[in-house]
Structure formats: structure tokens, C-alpha cells
Amino acid sequence: MGKRKKSSRKPAAPKRKDPLDTQFTCLFCHHENSVSVKMEKKEGLAQLSCRICDQRFQSKINHLSEPIDVYSEWIDAADEAEKETLSQRRPAASSSRSRPAAPPSVSDDE
Template sequence: MGKRKKSSRKPTAPRKKDTLETNFTCLFCHHDKSVSVRINRKEGVAQLLCKICDQRYQSKANHLTEPIDIYSEWIDAADAAEKEATTTRRPVASSSRPRAPSVGSDDE
């Protein structure tokens, strides 16, 4: 038996694991990278906190939860709360009393 040929492939560098963001833009004060997400997988809790305006959000977490998931849940919860607030408001200028008839001028 003969010798094996060497592979012509170049050695590849080990792949760098891409890390996901843990700091995001706040929905309320609009500061970049002011919102941080911390996940405690042991307790099953994720917390989101804005360093500038002190907005907070807390959610359940599991072993697959990532910071972007918690940020997305926060956005959805804020949208739902805003939508609920606008649909439950009563119209400002409505009245149940009939309008009085307009009175004509004294041109007679």
C-alpha cells in the first residue's frame, strides 16, 4: 500500500461564536444601549431595566430564552398596553343630551 496524499485544504481557524446583544434602545426615553437584560435560568426569571428612565419589565425564562426574546416581549407588552388604553377611553366630546335648536337673528 502507498502513502496517502495530503489534503489540499487550508487549515481553518476555529469558528468564533457570535454573541447576541444584551443592551438595547429604550422604548420610552429612546437612549441607545440603555436597556440591559439579565436572565437567571436557575430561577426561571428574566429582567429588563433601563438605566436612564428606570423602566422595568420581568418575564418567565427557560433554557432557550435569549435577551432579544425578552426585549421583544417587552415591546409587545408595551404595544398591547397602549392599545388597551386607547380602546377603553371614552370619547371626550360626546354628550347624551340633544342639542338646543339654533336661534335665528332679529331681522324680522
């Protein structure tokens, strides 16, 4: 058996991980980079707050959680709250006034 040829291919460079966002756009006041997430992994809690409109959200986290996960949970919770609000509203009430009576029809017999 013969010797193997050395490959001319260069070894692949390690992939760089792009850092995940830590500042987000507020759902309520729409200011960019105004929402920050403070994570307390030892306590298992994360707190999200907007520095402009002071909206707040708190969530349970685990050792794998990231700020983007908390922001996503906030979006889901806001959507769910909006759906509940819409479902609790009564349908638009119709007018309490009765419809005007149709004008009497005139017959040719008279």
C-alpha cells in the same frame, strides 16, 4: 473501476455566529444601549431595566431564552398595554351645548 479524483474544493470554513445584542434602546426614554437584561435561568426569570428612566420588566424564561427574546416580549407587552389604554378611553365627548338655532327664514309673502 478507477480511482476517484480528489476534489480541488476547499472544505467550508465553520460559520461564525455573530453575538446577539445584550444592550437595547429604551422604548420610553429612547436612549440607546440603556436597557440591559439580567437572566436567572435557574429561577426561570429575566429582569429588564433601563438605567436612565428606570423602566422595568420581568418575564419567565426557559433554558433557550436569550436577552433579545426578553426585549421582544417587553415590546409586545408595551404595545398590548397601549392598546388596552386606548380601548378603555371613552370616545371624545361632544359639546353639551346645543347647536345654535337656524335663523328664521324670511319669506317673500310678507
